[in-house]
Amino acid sequence: MDIISINETNLHEKTQFQLPGFNIFRFDRSNKKGGGVLLAIRQEISCYEVFSQSIDNNECVAVQISTQSGTLLICSLYIPPQIKISSRLFDQLLNINNNCLIMGDLNAASTLLGSRKTNSKGIQLQELLNNTAFSCIDDNITTYERNNYEEKLDWILATRPIIFCINNVNTHMPLGTVSGHKPLTFDLMIMADDKPPSPRIQFSFKLANWSLYRHTLNEKLMQWDVNRKIVSTNDIDEYTTFISESIVAAARSAIPQSSGKINIEISPVTKHLINLKHQFYRSWKKYGVGKNQYYRTREQLTLSLRNDRIARLKRIFHALTTKQMNTGKVWALIRKYHNKRIRQKITSVLKYEQFKVNSDLEKANMFATYFENDIYTSTPDTSAFHIHVSEVVKKINKSISTSSINASSINTSSITTSSINSQSFQAITPKELKLILKQLPNSAPGPDNVHNRCLRNFTKSLIDHLFNLMNASLRPGYVPSSWKTAFIILLLKPGKDRSQVSSY
Template identity: 50%
Template sequence: MGYNIFRNDRVGKPGGGVLLAVKQHIKCREILNKTTRNNEVIAVEIETQTFKSILISSIYVPPTAKIDLSILHELYNINNNCIIVGDLNATLQLMGSRKTNARGKQLQELIKEGFIECVDDDSTTFEKNDYEEKLDWILASQPLISFISNVETHLTIGTLSGHKPLTFDIPTGVQPKPTSPRISLNFKAAKWSKFRIKLDQQLMLWNNDGRFDSTLDIEEYTSFITNSIMVATQEAIPPTQQMNTSYTLSEASKNLIKLKHQAYRRWKKAGNNMDKHQYYNYKVLLTNSLRNDRRNNLNKLMSSLCQKKMYSDAVW
């Protein structure tokens, strides 16, 4: 079975260009093909049973260019069920790189906007001599990103160095998760005295002379309490404007990043199996350490909402 080929070739210069190959039995159409601010983009829309259609895009950003964020917004506006993959030449320390470069900072800001997320995988995707880095990214909107699985980084094809192929699975026959009814609230900006006053006002509306003679009466009272809290919350606690996806790396993670890159350089320079073993060992340890950093960040957030703080004099 053959493929339908969609390509955006670089004109007048060698190298570069992007291409998408879609199996012929899949209904698809090209919806975007352009180069802007040296960002080379190709995008197709494929039909699926679950999501009606999915936008898949490939993008290349040269090392000397910046990410044209307007392109990513344009792709999302065309179809908010989108997967964007490619070499962005963006490095993020939070993903195990030695530093966050300018394009990495752009990527961070994009993720903070909340409409697109990156697959949580810190495997390096490029290697050359004693240099290795994660430059290639898989970005996707919700709920698509929750269905992406089996992300793998493979050996370079036909060469000893360069970009490593990335593969992943995304089933299109499963039912998407429903949109969560939960609202993200900015508790740091909450006006707790206003919350208490509004809650008291709402609770005063209840008829205290009433009796609870049946389960229906109990359910009615429970709904009243819930609605009172919701009204007070809407009055005093603003919703979160953006996702907080950044956190502080622990000293352990910073040290493991350094040790991993040092072991990699020694391995590539001398070809010593001991250095190779150390490199992969540090890589596993770093993945676990970054996961712990994210967990600790979540625990700190939850502890800021602990019962002691909620019942402090400053609140009530």
């Protein structure tokens, strides 16, 4: 499933709810219990929230998704039994987007639309369909079942041509005994635009073949023309990219990639209950027997899964109290508990001063503007230490510029090791480079995906190339542009409004 709509969530605004792999959009009732609507949209789908409120007590949350043919407005709507259908709400949704799909419990029944009887809400629904661009799925499938009473109360509404893209509408058995509503499933024959995948590569270094890595790395580095001179900043950037791509290509060939998923083991009792539940369900549907056993087994399965979680948590805490606990176990635990938070996305409209933005690129630029102008403003540092460092830097710059003027016979655009040695500083030596590479920590890589473990497993050829690159960069004081980019992770402050840039 890619999109899930839930009505009567009964969630409070302070209640946390997450579904792995999905972005959650909610409207919670604040004045009394009950009600509430929720949309869960798979994280790979590009989307953002545009509407979350109650109009005339019609509770609605609406999310705009990007498709190959344009944008589509997806809405989850709940209308309590004694509340009238709000034409204002539907007009507002159409003003946002003419391509609109609504799913929800309207508590409306109409014989003209497939229900077994007609109530006042059903008459209102008929009038709405006659006066707006909305249509409904025309079938007689009952969506509510309680004791001997069955009725069609849940509806799928859509504008044209979206209504013609809906196929394979089916109902399923109610989930539990509290609600009599049957889950509805259908296929929406529209291709949504996927979010671009993360460029970050996760390697499983425990399975690395370092001999193959070094062999492949040497082959890749041999493709560079050793006689080529590095004479400009563009040459430095190109050389940096070549070395980075060579390291990553060698790593891909010799180090398996990690899926990033956490495999959770379940107990034999839980596996047995899962099989029993499936058997009873098939028997119930095929022969009409086993309904009570199915519900009883499902309750036992819920309890067994809960016991598995408790036992797993106890094992984790025990592992953290052992004397031989290593750093890898600590970070593995942190990933388990923070994976959901790391994957959260800023899916609502983002606000900064009087501006509002929706797309990911606009949000990134807005955050950059905010942090640059409001947070990381440069103020004069009047400390004695800063003044001393500034004076030393000025003297060094002056001596470099003076020596450059005196060396008139030297081409100033040329960046070679000999010109470095002629300056007032010493060039980096291969010995120094090896010492530094061996001491690199296991920190996360940047956008170039060059991991420090790959650098620590250097070859003579890699040392030669890094030696040339570092010294070529020192001569003009130019840092390669790819080294100036990094992954930035924004953390929402507890209890803050997620639509404000100042909340991160």
